[in-house]
Amino acid sequence: MSKQDIFRMCVQNLMRRKSRTFLTVLGVLIGCCSIVIMVSLGIGMKESQDKLLAQMGDLTIITVNAPQGGRGKTKLDDALVKSLRNLPGVEAVTPKQTLEAEDIRLVTGTGKRYVSDWAVVVGLDTDAMEKMGYQLISGSTVKRSGDVIAGQYLAYNFKDTLRPEGRNMIDRWGGELDMGDTERNIPDPYFNPLDQTYTLEANVQGTKLSLPIRSVGVSKEDYSKGSETSDGIIMSLSDLQKLLEKVPGAKKRRTYDSVLVKVTDISVVERVETDIKGMGYNTESMESIRKPMEKEAQQKQMMLGGLGAISLFVAALGITNTMIMSISERTREIGIMKALGCYVTDIRIMFLSEAGAIGLIGGVIGCIISFCASVTINLVSLGPSLENLLPAMFGGGDVTRVSVIPPWLLLFAVVFSVLIGLGSGYYPANKAVQIPALEAIKSE
Numbered sequence: 001m002s003k004q005d006i007f008r009m010c011v012q013n014l015m016r017r018k019s020r021t022f023l024t025v026l027g028v029l030i031g032c033c034s035i036v037i038m039v040s041l042g043i044g045m046k047e048s049q050d051k052l053l054a055q056m057g058d059l060t061i062i063t064v065n066a067p068q069g070g071r072g073k074t075k076l077d078d079a080l081v082k083s084l085r086n087l088p089g090v091e092a093v094t095p096k097q098t099l100e101a102e103d104i105r106l107v108t109g110t111g112k113r114y115v116s117d118w119a120v121v122v123g124l125d126t127d128a129m130e131k132m133g134y135q136l137i138s139g140s141t142v143k144r145s146g147d148v149i150a151g152q153y154l155a156y157n158f159k160d161t162l163r164p165e166g167r168n169m170i171d172r173w174g175g176e177l178d179m180g181d182t183e184r185n186i187p188d189p190y191f192n193p194l195d196q197t198y199t200l201e202a203n204v205q206g207t208k209l210s211l212p213i214r215s216v217g218v219s220k221e222d223y224s225k226g227s228e229t230s231d232g233i234i235m236s237l238s239d240l241q242k243l244l245e246k247v248p249g250a251k252k253r254r255t256y257d258s259v260l261v262k263v264t265d266i267s268v269v270e271r272v273e274t275d276i277k278g279m280g281y282n283t284e285s286m287e288s289i290r291k292p293m294e295k296e297a298q299q300k301q302m303m304l305g306g307l308g309a310i311s312l313f314v315a316a317l318g319i320t321n322t323m324i325m326s327i328s329e330r331t332r333e334i335g336i337m338k339a340l341g342c343y344v345t346d347i348r349i350m351f352l353s354e355a356g357a358i359g360l361i362g363g364v365i366g367c368i369i370s371f372c373a374s375v376t377i378n379l380v381s382l383g384p385s386l387e388n389l390l391p392a393m394f395g396g397g398d399v400t401r402v403s404v405i406p407p408w409l410l411l412f413a414v415v416f417s418v419l420i421g422l423g424s425g426y427y428p429a430n431k432a433v434q435i436p437a438l439e440a441i442k443s444e
Helices: 003-016 018-056 078-085 237-244 266-278 287-329 331-339 344-382 386-394 407-433 437-442
Strands: 061-065 090-098 103-108 114-116 120-124 136-139 147-150 197-204 207-219 232-236 258-263 282-284
Touching (some): 003 018, 003 344, 018 287, 018 344, 018 407, 061 266, 078 258, 197 237, 207 232, 207 237, 232 237, 258 266, 266 282, 266 287, 287 344
Parallel strands (some): 120 232
Antiparallel strands (some): 061 258, 061 282, 090 120, 103 197, 197 207
């Protein structure tokens, strides 16, 4: 028999008992929908967790701290920074040091008109800022001594000394919400913080320090990086160290408050943390939170997928029953085919094709229905509107979907349904080819 003959007979046999075929396909369809939707809910749960963790901080950054009372080799110094950069999987490293002072002031404007009585001043390896995930709203990174990055809302900390007390500062939280807006209309500060020249004044251990600085960029607020991205100043480590060296008795050996380590991927965070802890240092990262949440999400995915798989295996019993009934009805037909010289392999392929076709049809229709159900679930959660249709289907941006169906899940569902069909039809197909030709021809 040619492939065309086998295909034609497969279609004819499936159409011969339309109701039975429909009910068998319906069982596969329901099983396929169950497994796809159940797994999609688990994937959607994991996507929500990942976005929640991403809002809490960069998942690929490890903060290295010296242990309490650490001495000698456990200092956070340049030797450690060099060692960390040589670790496998590390993309970037920057020391971080905060200016510790009794009093920090920033002064700017003609005649020192604008004054801020407090500020967070942090020193970083400014060449590594981009790799570490620091973002700029405007301007550029630090390129020369005296350049700094201003926090996004630093300018709102300044008061105008020419205005009466009580009305000399702009409240950035005082903006009103317009109808339909989700963000406040923040009023403009007294001056543009970009390309602004400041005088940094600090009192460190009784020594008054002064440093002229110029903001060449404005950072985007990111509290996971630190409050300096919002209300502070980011400068190069070398500038901060030079300022601190002016304090009498200051240590010449450079030590840092902490060291930030950026790794290439989430998968290597645990290994790099282990390596750093083996060097005698303490570490902090989102891994301690992410891993339990990921494990919990995987367990729920397996549980949901298992519930869906039960439905599909129940459908497999229906396919087996359908094929066995088909054989009993077509025993004489099988005997005639054998008597005419039809190969046993062709008969086996014919029955397996019918079982596989039932799995394929049920799987494809089930995936289509599952995708539509997933979009409907997401639309209900996001709000039923045409604007939310594409986000409900494909996600993106800050959209959090309840149900997520990646392409591989649809492909897996179809292939799995076909394999279930073939597996269910294997026993009936073998039973068909084992029927003796003469006995089959005598059958009524």
